[in-house]
Amino acid sequence: MFCEEIxxxxxxxxxxxxxxxxxxxxxxxxxxxxxxxxxxxxxxxxEAKIKEYLTATDRVSIxxxxxxxxxxxxxxxxxxxxKKASMVLGAQAVKxxxxxxxxxxxxxxxxxxxxxxxxxxxxxxxxPGLMSTLPTLDGKGYDMLDLGANAENTPKHLHQYAIxxxxxxxxxRGIDKPRVGLLNNGTEATKGDPLHKETYALLAEDDSxxxxxxxxxxxxxxxVADVVVSDGFTGNAVLKTMEGTxxxxxxxxxxxxxxxxxxxxxxxxxxxxxxxxxxxTMDYSxxxxxxxxxxxxxxxxxxxSSDAQAVYYTIRQARKxxxxxxxxxxxxxxxxxx
Amino acid sequence: MFCEEIxxxxxxxxxxxxxxxxxxxxxxxxxxxxxxxxxxxxxxxxEAKIKEYLTATDRVSIxxxxxxxxxxxxxxxxxxxxKKASMVLGAQAVKxxxxxxxxxxxxxxxxxxxxxxxxxxxxxxxxPGLMSTLPTLDGKGYDMLDLGANAENTPKHLHQYAIxxxxxxxxxRGIDKPRVGLLNNGTEATKGDPLHKETYALLAEDDSxxxxxxxxxxxxxxxVADVVVSDGFTGNAVLKTMEGTxxxxxxxxxxxxxxxxxxxxxxxxxxxxxxxxxxxTMDYSxxxxxxxxxxxxxxxxxxxSSDAQAVYYTIRQARKxxxxxxxxxxxxxxxxxx
Numbered sequence: 001m002f003c004e005e006i007x008x009x010x011x012x013x014x015x016x017x018x019x020x021x022x023x024x025x026x027x028x029x030x031x032x033x034x035x036x037x038x039x040x041x042x043x044x045x046x047e048a049k050i051k052e053y054l055t056a057t058d059r060v061s062i063x064x065x066x067x068x069x070x071x072x073x074x075x076x077x078x079x080x081x082x083k084k085a086s087m088v089l090g091a092q093a094v095k096x097x098x099x100x101x102x103x104x105x106x107x108x109x110x111x112x113x114x115x116x117x118x119x120x121x122x123x124x125x126x127x128p129g130l131m132s133t134l135p136t137l138d139g140k141g142y143d144m145l146d147l148g149a150n151a152e153n154t155p156k157h158l159h160q161y162a163i164x165x166x167x168x169x170x171x172x173r174g175i176d177k178p179r180v181g182l183l184n185n186g187t188e189a190t191k192g193d194p195l196h197k198e199t200y201a202l203l204a205e206d207d208s209x210x211x212x213x214x215x216x217x218x219x220x221x222x223x224v225a226d227v228v229v230s231d232g233f234t235g236n237a238v239l240k241t242m243e244g245t246x247x248x249x250x251x252x253x254x255x256x257x258x259x260x261x262x263x264x265x266x267x268x269x270x271x272x273x274x275x276x277x278x279x280x281t282m283d284y285s286x287x288x289x290x291x292x293x294x295x296x297x298x299x300x301x302x303x304x305s306s307d308a309q310a311v312y313y314t315i316r317q318a319r320k321x322x323x324x325x326x327x328x329x330x331x332x333x334x335x336x337x338x
Numbered sequence: 339m340f341c342e343e344i345x346x347x348x349x350x351x352x353x354x355x356x357x358x359x360x361x362x363x364x365x366x367x368x369x370x371x372x373x374x375x376x377x378x379x380x381x382x383x384x385e386a387k388i389k390e391y392l393t394a395t396d397r398v399s400i401x402x403x404x405x406x407x408x409x410x411x412x413x414x415x416x417x418x419x420x421k422k423a424s425m426v427l428g429a430q431a432v433k434x435x436x437x438x439x440x441x442x443x444x445x446x447x448x449x450x451x452x453x454x455x456x457x458x459x460x461x462x463x464x465x466p467g468l469m470s471t472l473p474t475l476d477g478k479g480y481d482m483l484d485l486g487a488n489a490e491n492t493p494k495h496l497h498q499y500a501i502x503x504x505x506x507x508x509x510x511r512g513i514d515k516p517r518v519g520l521l522n523n524g525t526e527a528t529k530g531d532p533l534h535k536e537t538y539a540l541l542a543e544d545d546s547x548x549x550x551x552x553x554x555x556x557x558x559x560x561x562v563a564d565v566v567v568s569d570g571f572t573g574n575a576v577l578k579t580m581e582g583t584x585x586x587x588x589x590x591x592x593x594x595x596x597x598x599x600x601x602x603x604x605x606x607x608x609x610x611x612x613x614x615x616x617x618x619t620m621d622y623s624x625x626x627x628x629x630x631x632x633x634x635x636x637x638x639x640x641x642x643s644s645d646a647q648a649v650y651y652t653i654r655q656a657r658k659x660x661x662x663x664x665x666x667x668x669x670x671x672x673x674x675x676x
Binding site for chain 2: 137148151152183185191192193194196216217218219220221222232233234236237238240241242243244245246247248249250251252253256257260263264266267268269270271272273274275277278281282
């Protein structure tokens with residue numbers, strides 16, 4: 001009999017984080033285990049509650065803990081004080097090498113802190129950035145960072161984000177020479193404040209990047225770049241504006257249909273497919289969660305409102321990151337050459 | 339016979355700026371002149387072309403010029419070199435006191451430059467900001483600045499924007515104690531980079547303001563504040579993200595209906611009222627154009643794609659600014675007290 005050795009990918013999951021925990025988390029895990037034979041899942045959290053939903057029996061273990069971090073906990077403090085919290089234990093497992101990646105749908109700030117202080121930065125990367133794959137109309141999406149892990153950035157940080165994003169787009173999304181755009185207040189090369197002007201110069205002179213110049217926020221959904229580099233303050237504002245605008249438009253349409261009588265209701269019924277296709281365009285959960293990128297291992301944040309499917313997508317994403325060894329490649333790239 | 343003296347408001351209008359000039363501009367002027375008996379309009383541009391559309395005969399004059407600023411002209415250079423451009427002549431009329439306000443739908447950068455270098459700043463205001471009334475779901479809207487007149491701002495600038503926005507919301511929109519929010523990357527008082535932390539402190543200690551704290555970009559459409567203060571770089575990114583997201587969602591829905599066969603088309607027909615009401619919610623042209631606020635006179639930018647109605651709304655807005663003397667009040671407020 002011929003046996004191929006499979007490298008098992010060990011993924012630590014905070015079962016207690018997010019609005020729908022532990023149900024959505026565990027159901028996502030069930031699905032991922034059925035789909036991928038090369039992953040092992042460690043579920044951190046309340047054993048009794050986890051068992052209510054866990055149908056998978058193979059390649060899964062539960063590490064019981066009563067403690068968890070709440071959504072309103074002060075991040076850095078929570079990480080320091082709640083040493084037995086499900087999220088912290090997951091990060092700790094990565095640090096100790098018993099897990100290869102960690103996923104949580106809980107408190108974003110706390111996960112960022114756990115990533116930085118427990119998992120740790122790749123040597124040479126100054127400020128890991130929060131990165132998500134965001135939707136474009138053509139369905140291809142783009143990777144944007146920093147989405148708010150940092151309130152302040154230097155040109156060097158932004159240059160590193162361009163490299164990080166390019167590695168991700170190439171390895172995880174299979175884009176050969178990812179086009180890198182710098183989010184700025186105009187497309188001309190001379191635009192922006194000193195931070196963005198200096199970053200432009202750094203990106204333009206780095207031959208390892210496929211830099212396509214400045215991009216504007218209004219063109220992001222049109223797919224002007226595969227990787228969009230931004231300082232954390234602006235990136236955070238842009239992400240929240242997108243979310244707010246999309247949610248409010250959809251909500252406003254919904255309430256207008258509700259109050260529009262039988263004509264509007266029938267119309268909505270007939271338009272169902274179009275409305276769903278619009279919802280699909282705006283929904284980017286199939287790309288997975290937000291990666292705190294630049295750490296020694298994948299640390300991935302699921303949206304707090306994630307359902308089982310979104311959790312499954314995030315596990316798939318972490319698996320892909322491990323499979324392509326994108327973090328290992330980054331470590332190599334940022335190691336000073338003699 | 340009893341005569342009430344009417345103070346005539348003289349508004350200079352660049353007839354040649356924008357995608358639909360001079361038709362949309364002149365038709366907007368026709369309507370405004372019919373509506374308001376206390377305005378006089380000066381139309382700057384190609385006399386023959388203007389006359390094709392001008393039906394009003396009273397309180398309107400044409401100042402002919404062959405020169406105009408194009409949308410791709412380099413702003414500062416255009417203002418310096420095209421001294422006879424319709425936009426520049428309009429600004430010049432304000433400087434010389436023959437007009438009280440100037441409106442253009444042309445090159446935004448050039449109008450900002452004309453505002454700063456021809457009309458001039460109010461003494462004591464360091465960096466005039468670009469301000470628009472933006473849409474909320476409840477239809478009340480909020481005034482946001484700076485939307486991109488500046489690439490860099492100091493806490494002092496942002497403090498001045500809070501004062502400017504409050505004066506505008508009170509005078510032009512009739513809001514008694516306008517709630518001022520600071521756009522930041524979280525609602526907690528401790529959030530942000532040094533710029534936003536220092537601005538928070540300045541706003542909090544200014545008793546003349548009704549400061550309600552930090553606001554996040556995702557909540558803007560829900561009406562969290564009447565005035566939203568932002569640095570120009572972030573404000574510009576947020577505005578462009580809103581525009582891009584809204585346009586792309588509506589465009590995506592439209593193309594999905596088009597390709598959706600008879601069911602989708604019938605559905606869209608039945609849903610017409612709901613879709614129009616959504617479009618109305620997102621359309622904020624009834625509030626007028628973007629004001630470069632902090633100058634010695636109202637300088638107002640109509641959207642480049644403005645139709646006659648949007649031009650009319652912008653004239654109405656400039657008239658209201660002159661009627662309430664909001665600029666005169668600002669001059670007073672920023673004059674050092676003995």
